[in-house]
Amino acid sequence: MAEDEAFNWLSPFASIDLDIDGRTDGIKQWAIANRDTIQPIKSFFDELISLIDTTLQSVPPTIMLIIVVLLAWQAAGRRVAVLVAACLLALGLLAPGAWELAMTTLAIVISAVLLCVVIGLPLGILAGKSDGFEAAIRPVLDTMQTIPAFVYLVPVVMLVGIGDVSGVIVTIIFAIAPLVRLTSLGIRGVNSSVVEAARAFGATPRQIMFKVELPLATPTILAGLNQTIMLALSMVVIASMISVKGLGNEVLRAMGRLDAGKAIVGGLGIVLLAIVLDRITQGLGRSGRERGHRHWWQSGPVGLILRLTGRKSEKPQ
Amino acid sequence: MTQYTNEAVIRCDGIWKIFGDRSAQAMKAVVEDGLSKDEIRRRYDCIVGVRDASFEVGRGEIFCIMGLSGSGKSTLIRHINRLIEPSAGSVVIEGRNVGEMGAKELRALRAEKIGMVFQNMALMPHRTVSENVVFSLEVRGIDEATRRKVAQQAIDAVELTGWERKYPDELSGGMQQRVGLARAIAADPTILLMDEPFSALDPLIRRQLQDTFMKLSAELHKTTVFITHDLDEAIRIGDRIAIMKDGILVQVGTPEQIVTEPADDYVADFVAGISKLDLVTAARVMQPLEQYRQTNGATDPANWPVAHPDDKLNALVDLAVTSDNPILVRADGADLGVVTKSALLRGIQGRQDVGIETGGRI
Known part of the structure; x- marks a missing residue:
């Protein structure tokens, strides 16, 4: 037994080969073999992404800027709206093509975040309800968040090929964790006596979920959404390696050419986009009543229009 | 009661x-x-x-x-x-x-x-007072118009009229528990x-709410x-x-x-x-008339103050201060017993007068 002689107790690992990398490389073979089943799913997501992209691109920048600022005003108040307007102006002025690139990046981020919500919210609710599921999903989330993106970049590309869909999948893997975690935390943080009261008044488990637990967990869930958006944005450069267009691609190309100026333009674009998305979603997280309003339609542009049209939004108390 | x-x-x-x-x-x-x-x-x-x-x-x-x-x-x-x-x-x-x-x-x-009221109110902070009150109707799928009517009635009953559209955190603790009470009675449970x-x-607030509750209870006869x-x-x-x-x-x-x-x-x-004053009745502290006569000789209770067996000690004290005589306990025209001053005082203390050993045991 020649292998035994080579075995060294002080340094055992060098002589043992379980061939883990060789076996896991089988994923590649499996991916290639199953390409046909993947294709329809891929084309669905492709269409979703390009729909969002073309929608965003078709709106003239000025109109888009106004829309986003009004959105920020409604969601987060006047001060945030001013900040958002400044950020968007700066973004547009960075470079002649920066606005279009930013919209492409935004389309990828929106698609990824939409899918994160569709997948992550139910998972988070489940984790909030069941200790077993929480314990099972926690290591999975830890892995997804910490494993270097390049590791799953290759299998994903094997599976669906390069392009926006792979970019979105990679982004989801990296960005979904906080949404699941904070949804679970939000559900667990709901005052149990309020849930008990709902039970005592004959609510079904479904009604308790939608009428009590989710509304009360909303601020926490929105904090998770905010984190997910931020992580999704931080993935755009890595995603551009698998041929995702947008601001990330600018940074990547600038890196290849050692073009520091271009890298800064791309990087600043991502930062400005991040600030805009962050402030708007943070504003959503704070309830309107915290800002002194009773309902969302009593503030912001909607409130202004309602007041201007002379319709009292509420009859006086 | x-x-x-x-x-x-x-x-x-x-x-x-x-x-x-x-x-x-x-x-x-x-x-x-x-x-x-x-x-x-x-x-x-x-x-x-x-x-x-x-x-x-x-x-x-x-x-x-x-x-x-x-x-x-x-x-x-x-x-x-x-x-x-x-x-x-x-x-x-x-x-x-x-x-x-x-x-x-x-x-x-x-x-x-069944309507339930909780110690910590357990109101839903994201719902207005009236939305909280009609929660049990909402989960049963009862239409909005009926709900609004029921909410108004229940809120009026707990004297919170005018607060329907407020949120629980805008209300004081006592008012929040009034909402809790309104929620419990809204569906008119048994x-x-x-x-x-x-x-x-x-x-002070507790006393007020007890009064509100007892008033409601007397009207609604809920178990x-x-x-x-x-x-x-x-x-x-x-x-x-x-x-x-x-x-x-x-x-x-x-x-x-x-x-x-x-x-x-x-x-x-x-x-x-x-305090025994409003709980213990004359029947508990009196001694039978016969026994009183045995120890104190035949007396004429004609001008003694008269009480009913169900009268509370508080009422007996009022009677006792008007006269030096013991109190005669009488029901349906029959003289049942006598409450002496010492029995009354011991009754207030919650102890039995050593001089007598009858009536109710205290």
């Missing part, structure tokens, strides 16, 4: 609740070997919440369960609408066994038959479960189970009182029975500080 019939609306039979991972085994051991609370904790690492509790509540009756914190009273009340499943025993509401109900039937029972509803409020750790409150509100200690119902009786005939030292300790 409200009038109530003897028909039992709520009947609890031998309810046991043992908490812990091995509660089923512990319960079996209790049935077979009659383990004590400490033995159950040592051998099975289980906590006994309720130990063999049986009681009935008649229609329209206010049944107070009194005990210190940790005595299991909140656990017991949650068995009535099955928020907690008993380890053993059964709860029957209007002839139907709650333990045998399916999920749907149970929800209907909770929404339509039964009210009150889990220490006024304990978290300061004394009520009322939990409190305050004996004064129990006596003020309850038709009957159950004293609970370590999961056991130590004594069940009218306030007067509890105060004058405590079942054991624990209850006696509890009632020691309670």
